[in-house]
Amino acid sequence: NQFSKKDNWKIGELGKLKANLDTNITKELYEEGLMNDLIRGLQDLRQKTGLKPDKFINLCLNTANEDVENILRTNEKIIKEAVKAKTLSFEKDPKANAPLEIEMGETIVNTSLKEI
Numbered sequence: 001n002q003f004s005k006k007d008n009w010k011i012g013e014l015g016k017l018k019a020n021l022d023t024n025i026t027k028e029l030y031e032e033g034l035m036n037d038l039i040r041g042l043q044d045l046r047q048k049t050g051l052k053p054d055k056f057i058n059l060c061l062n063t064a065n066e067d068v069e070n071i072l073r074t075n076e077k078i079i080k081e082a083v084k085a086k087t088l089s090f091e092k093d094p095k096a097n098a099p100l101e102i103e104m105g106e107t108i109v110n111t112s113l114k115e116i
Contacts, residue, residue, distance in 0.1 A: 060091060
């Protein structure tokens with residue numbers, strides 16, 4: 001196994017097999033990674049609070065990072081489907097239970113949910 005790096009490409013060889021991989025992180029890949037972090041964290045939160053998979057929730061997400069909030073708003077439908085949220089608010093809900101901070105890259109997203 002020999003790898004060398006040239007610009008954003010990694011070249012790998014294994015016997016007669018060669019592969020060139022572009023390791024550049026595009027905006028789309030970065031945003032997809034952030035969304036994966038969030039959805040995994042929200043699914044963990046659902047599990048920790050004992051919510052059954054068929055139960056719906058109201059979800060609140062709040063962050064001080066405007067760019068991350070825009071990513072959340074752009075992906076609202078995906079988030080709601082992934083965690084069975086009937087509603088999604090981008091403001092803190094003082095009445096919601098199970099608050100949790102989720103790391104999305106280097107940004108913290110404050111989350112809370114309420115079973116409905």
